[in-house]
Amino acid sequence: MKLQKMYHTTDVHVAGEVFRIIHDVPLVHYRSLQQLEEQLPATFSEEMKLLVKEPRGFAGITGCLVVPPVSEEADVAVIFFDHEGTVPVHNAGVAAITTALLENGRLKEKQSSEYLIETVQGIVFASAVMEKEQVVSVIVETGSFTLVKSDIPFLETMYTLVQGEHLYALFDAKEVGAVLELANLSELKEWGRQAVQKLARERAVERVVLMDWAEASKGRVKSVTFREDGWLVRSPGFGSTAACFTSLVGKGEIRSEQRLVNESIFGSFLEANLLQVDGDNRFSIRARGFMTGAQTFILDPTDPLPDGFLLK
Template identity: 35%
Template sequence: MNYEKMYNTIDTHVAGEAFRIVIQSPIRLNGDDIQAQHHQLQNGFTNEKNLLLNEPRGHRGMHGCVVVPSRIAEFSLLFFNHQDVSNFKYEGLLTTVTALIETGNLNETEDGLYKVETVKGIYTVKALVENQEVTSVSIESESCSVIESNPDYTAVRVDNDRDYLIFRLPDTIPGIELEYLAELNRWGLGKTTELNRENIDYAGVVVVNLIPSYPGKLQSVTFEKDGYILRSPGVDSTFAILTALLEKAADQSKIENHSVFGSALTVNKVTEGSTRFSVKTEAFVTGSHEFIFDQDDPLKEGFLLA
């Protein structure tokens, strides 16, 4: 057993979406330019990434983050994910700040603000800390906009970067509840397959069910490009839904988005007339691990369960 191939990680989740944060590992990235480091991570270390993401060590819903030093922020964060999954997620910033503070790997600041460098730019996470426990984390989006509206869906671009297709819940599905998960899964797999066949570019497909008796409250499910259902309502998805709703109701300033698994995220418009939003939530540390990459292990890269 070669202990030089040991990986130290912290597992976390926010609203059910899981992140494995690599704080120490044999992954060596040259230089201190975030774009160059991102390129190295995306185009190399395949065995190492599979080790950390796949069964029996991980699962299809696991996301990976690598913490590296930064000259201009508290730290830099690089993402690695399963195929066809976005390489940037707000949830990763929120969970990493939480995990690093609670494990003593990040010093608390007086104002509770923490800058995180990513390939998409520098983001500021606000964390409320009580007795070294992070009780809430919040972050603001960049500009969001509707880029297409047709009878089938509304396409929303989040942060001028990631496109989400917003669909109304089909009449054939009674609701967004666990008892209808099979029907939702079939619809999502069929829709993503259709969109992929038509070469439509998107980061996620979001199906929404508004609740007329509770204005501002809704349910949604987000499907990634392979048809996989997100375990959370999704920060990006919730930003996208509020952007789409603002096209029809300019006074809509807040929504509470519930997932099929019972978790929820609340998003607010930052200022009147803006297309920028904020989300405030709580992230949770679920464990710390040491993984060993054994070249002789026939399942050294793990596998995904059907």
């Protein structure tokens, strides 16, 4: 068999969310990361489909194209993408590439443990703790989150709007009558599908979050997040965790100096602390990434599915 294309990747999951790190950089000239991102649909679209869609990927996977930094102060640069196209920034993805590049030796360990990751929306700060050549935790600093409005009517309940890298609508799981357990996944998905469709039309909401905050006073919540395409986020979600924190602080349910642990329906969790930077709600979120495989993907020229597919 004559291989048409071959790609080397490393897969990492962060609290259950999967990232595929691609090491084969498109051979195109670019002066900035933004310019490279603009060229990807023309120069890397086939690879993007091949590596994140089925049968090699799935709708919940995020691709991370790692390239040398353009900025002199950055340690590495990355462009994120999913099955719909490029993604400006992905904080969980920052944790994923920091973990993978440190553990495979492509990123040199620093005594300060601090790393600057260049994205198309600017540089993201990450701090990694290593023990015995393994990354045991990564702290990533988020952008700004703002409480837009609380107690907005929706059918027989209320929700809160929080603006971050997405527009989040947060619902109290108890008021909705939802129990956030894996056994109830089918019911949760159906509720989420309907809520996303309605809110996307009304307010251009991009993420819908069901949150159980019965133990918020103890610094613990449980949540599940639905994307605008109806798929579940496979982790508590960095942005969702920050949005939950913003909502609870705004309502006086937790103190700003508290640490908040956000747990997913399958037991993974993220830890968040509020940072006050120029009056904005910004957060440091701690997670741990785990490498799940180093893979070589190929494209057989006779493969009838070179563009992949998605089952929803």
